[in-house]
Amino acid sequence: MSNLINNYARNNIEFISGDGSYLTSIDGRKYLDFGSGISVTNLGHNHKNITDIIVSEAAKLLHVSNLYLSTPQEELAEIIVKESFQGKLFFCNSGAEANEAAIKLARLYGNKKYNGKKDKILSFNNSFHGRTYATLSATAQDKIQNGFTPIAQYNRFAPFNDIDAVLNIVKNGDIVAIILELYQGESGILPIDPLFLKQLREICDKEDIILIFDEIQTGMGRTGEVFAYKHFNVEPDIMSMAKAMANGLPIGAIIAKDHIASLFTHGTHGTTFGGGAMITKVAKKVIEIISDKTFLNDITIKGELLKSTIENKLNDRVTFHGKGLLLGVETRFTPTTVVGKCLENGLVVIPAGNNTVRLFPPLNISKEDILIGAELFIKSINELDG
Numbered sequence: 001m002s003n004l005i006n007n008y009a010r011n012n013i014e015f016i017s018g019d020g021s022y023l024t025s026i027d028g029r030k031y032l033d034f035g036s037g038i039s040v041t042n043l044g045h046n047h048k049n050i051t052d053i054i055v056s057e058a059a060k061l062l063h064v065s066n067l068y069l070s071t072p073q074e075e076l077a078e079i080i081v082k083e084s085f086q087g088k089l090f091f092c093n094s095g096a097e098a099n100e101a102a103i104k105l106a107r108l109y110g111n112k113k114y115n116g117k118k119d120k121i122l123s124f125n126n127s128f129h130g131r132t133y134a135t136l137s138a139t140a141q142d143k144i145q146n147g148f149t150p151i152a153q154y155n156r157f158a159p160f161n162d163i164d165a166v167l168n169i170v171k172n173g174d175i176v177a178i179i180l181e182l183y184q185g186e187s188g189i190l191p192i193d194p195l196f197l198k199q200l201r202e203i204c205d206k207e208d209i210i211l212i213f214d215e216i217q218t219g220m221g222r223t224g225e226v227f228a229y230k231h232f233n234v235e236p237d238i239m240s241m242a243k244a245m246a247n248g249l250p251i252g253a254i255i256a257k258d259h260i261a262s263l264f265t266h267g268t269h270g271t272t273f274g275g276g277a278m279i280t281k282v283a284k285k286v287i288e289i290i291s292d293k294t295f296l297n298d299i300t301i302k303g304e305l306l307k308s309t310i311e312n313k314l315n316d317r318v319t320f321h322g323k324g325l326l327l328g329v330e331t332r333f334t335p336t337t338v339v340g341k342c343l344e345n346g347l348v349v350i351p352a353g354n355n356t357v358r359l360f361p362p363l364n365i366s367k368e369d370i371l372i373g374a375e376l377f378i379k380s381i382n383e384l385d386g
């Protein structure tokens with residue numbers, strides 16, 4: 001009998017150690033990890049540089065509050081600005097908290113500049129922005145909102161990639177922010193139409209609406225750029241990030257353009273744990289490693305290798321979505337069926353919506369392991385097909 005609340009559909013496996021791209025279960029079996037958490041351990045398990053920082057920081061100083069100066073936060077902020085756009089950062093502990101901060105900033109903007117007349121947040125069907133009340137309210141999926149209604153009443157929703165629907169909602173003049181993922185991760189890595197994104201930017205500029213990119217799943221190198229928006233040549237006003245930032249330690253952040261960021265003043269927002277020295281030092285190391293041009297280029301090459309190896313053998317039995325190593329594979333089987341079969345064969349993959357499973361290997365995986373994983377996936381689908 002478990003004393004845990006039953007809110008996760010847990011697989012009947014317990015992993016107790018990990019090394020590089022492999023996990024070991026309690027019964028001593030090795031699994032190739034094509035999940036990386038859910039795009040969290042992007043540099044694999046037990047990465048030497050990261051373990052070293054954790055060990056030395058643990059022995060030095062585990063916590064001081066945000067009432068004091070923090071060079072590690074400053075240095076991490078500096079490198080994120082360099083890899084994204086001019087703005088200021090706030091560090092928190094998770095993706096939902098990062099989006100929560102973005103939504104609160106947008107609310108301040110609407111209240112201060114428009115006297116509360118702009119107070120609505122627009123998001124898109126099949127999006128996922130988190131499980132706190134404000135972020136689940138922006139998550140346009142019945143299965144996330146079910147049982148928790150009424151959701152926050154300031155949310156508006158449009159079909160993804162439908163610019164007419166956006167225009168129709170925006171014409172009321174009360175939208176203060178639009179939040180979106182460039183690839184809708186939880187729903188199966190559904191990609192944004194580049195023209196739609198460009199048009200969104202134009203609408204936001206014209207109507208003074210804050211454009212928020214949720215890069216919590218897509219960021220930190222997964223698509224072959226440090227942030228996925230770099231593929232599109234369209235810049236946000238606020239960007240949220242989390243998951244892979246510290247390779248498994250809990251951290252989230254927003255970067256906001258200066259004129260928006262300055263609305264958070266002393267006491268308007270905060271968190272006890274956000275931006276601790278150990279985590280921010282690890283996050284700096286992670287972003288230093290992944291922002292290397294050769295490293296990023298390799299992600300694209302490895303993604304193509306994984307995709308083409310599977311496509312060559314399974315042909316029209318699979319449909320791929322995504323970019324780099326942010327890959328969703330649609331099959332005719334339910335995600336749970338595919339996940340279960342892959343686990344039987346020693347491969348960890350992650351379920352998503354729309355009959356899709358996500359293949360998220362560590363970004364520093366070897367090409368040999370990409371091929372081993374591809375063969376395990378092919379074998380799994382062949383076995384399901386009988």
Ligand SMILES: Cc1ncc(COP(=O)(O)O)c(C=O)c1O
Nearest residue numbers: 094095096128129130185216217
């Ligand atoms: C796009 C996106 N936004 C927000 C979140 C929420 O992040 P967290 O689980 O760290 O709160 C996730 C988590 O899966 C996500 O994929």
